[in-house]
Amino acid sequence: MEISRRKLIKKATSMAAGTVAAGILLPQTVLAQNPLNMTTIPSSGQRIPSVGMGCRNYRGQTNSEEIPVFTETFATYHRLGGKLVDTSPNYGNSETVIGNIMRELGIRNDLWVATKVDREGQENGIERMEESFELLGGDQFDLMQIHNLRGVDIQLNTIRQWKEQNRFRHIGITTSNDRQYSAFENVMREQPLDFIQVDYSLGNRSATERLLPLAQDKGIAVLVNLPFGRGRLFNAVGDRELPDWAAEIDASSWAQVFLKYVMSHPANAIPIPGTTKPHHAEDNLKAAQGRLPDANLRQEMERFIDPLLD
Ligand SMILES: NC(=O)c1ccc[n+]([C@@H]2O[C@H](COP(=O)([O-])OP(=O)(O)OC[C@H]3O[C@@H](n4cnc5c(N)ncnc54)[C@H](OP(=O)(O)O)[C@@H]3O)[C@@H](O)[C@H]2O)c1
Numbered sequence: 630m631e632i633s634r635r636k637l638i639k640k641a642t643s644m645a646a647g648t649v650a651a652g653i654l655l656p657q658t659v660l661a662q663n664p665l666n667m668t669t670i671p672s673s674g675q676r677i678p679s680v681g682m683g684c685r686n687y688r689g690q691t692n693s694e695e696i697p698v699f700t701e702t703f704a705t706y707h708r709l710g711g712k713l714v715d716t717s718p719n720y721g722n723s724e725t726v727i728g729n730i731m732r733e734l735g736i737r738n739d740l741w742v743a744t745k746v747d748r749e750g751q752e753n754g755i756e757r758m759e760e761s762f763e764l765l766g767g768d769q770f771d772l773m774q775i776h777n778l779r780g781v782d783i784q785l786n787t788i789r790q791w792k793e794q795n796r797f798r799h800i801g802i803t804t805s806n807d808r809q810y811s812a813f814e815n816v817m818r819e820q821p822l823d824f825i826q827v828d829y830s831l832g833n834r835s836a837t838e839r840l841l842p843l844a845q846d847k848g849i850a851v852l853v854n855l856p857f858g859r860g861r862l863f864n865a866v867g868d869r870e871l872p873d874w875a876a877e878i879d880a881s882s883w884a885q886v887f888l889k890y891v892m893s894h895p896a897n898a899i900p901i902p903g904t905t906k907p908h909h910a911e912d913n914l915k916a917a918q919g920r921l922p923d924a925n926l927r928q929e930m931e932r933f934i935d936p937l938l939d
Pocket residue numbers: 682683684685686715716776777803804805826853854855856857858859860863884901902903904905906908909910912913
């Protein structure tokens with residue numbers, strides 16, 4: 630039986646409101662009244678909110694029951710001041726889904742859109758990126774990244790030229806696997822980049838050894854994927870209460886604790902937590918408000934989590 634679109638949007642909205650009413654989050658008005666903390670991109674001087682949103686799981690047919698919930702997640706994120714959205718042609722039909730959502734909500738030009746290219750050859754890469762423009766809309770992406778270093782030398786050549794033509798505002802490379810770190814570091818040393826995107830979290834700190842300090846030295850902005858370790862950190866803390874020190878950094882949820890840990894690295898890392906739920910988008914944006922942990926508290930957070938991880 631087909632459920633009407635209006636009913637589904639209503640359902641998605643009431644799911645979000647229900648969670649807020651359950652006291653898990655502060656009411657949206659409180660978030661809306663306080664501006665989000667911003668991070669400056671070293672190469673361009675542009676300032677963007679210190680937390681973004683990952684769209685790896687925005688997949689599905691246009692008539693899927695999940696689409697109205699995805700739409701409400703984008704609407705909530707936008708309403709509360711969120712800007713940065715990260716996707717890839719590699720995430721199923723995510724570019725199609727979020728392109729449609731941005732068009733429906735009329736918010737394409739308000740958002741700071743990052744996507745990726747994931748092909749080896751020059752022609753294939755060009756085709757893939759032209760398709761991303763068609764699906765996501767607009768004449769310019771804020772960031773084009775080479776996904777997991779695929780075809781890195783060839784794709785860098787193309788995306789550098791497209792940046793000169795103003796099709797991209799910034800360019801970068803991504804990884805989420807420490808087996809790639811050494812090759813990743815070489816590209817960082819040899820090529821001019823505006824951004825890197827790397828996996829880093831309270832439970833996965835290898836990027837702090839070389840990649841994040843190098844980004845700092847070279848003035849490369851940092852996006853952080855897997856800030857929750859794909860949920861591993863939530864499993865580790867289970868239903869534990871927040872420790873007393875969470876109040877010292879204005880964190881009212883575990884998600885905010887995990888995101889504030891990432892954001893407080895001296896490389897000014899911007900986490901891009903993946904979410905498909907309005908109440909999670911609100912929760913995560915709240916991490917871009919209030920205080921961050923200092924070096925001592927960061928160490929205390931590490932001592933707290935380490936025994937809880939397998
Ligand atoms: N190599 C690469 O370039 C690469 C690799 C991996 C990821 N990425 C990017 O990084 C983004 C983030 O990675 P990820 O999505 O795989 O992992 P993640 O951000 O570490 O974790 C996402 C998981 O956390 C849940 N979640 C989100 N907010 C929450 C909250 N406030 N409270 C409780 N649970 C919450 C999400 O569920 P709900 O959906 O139900 O909210 C989802 O199951 C991706 O979306 C993608 O854009 C890039």
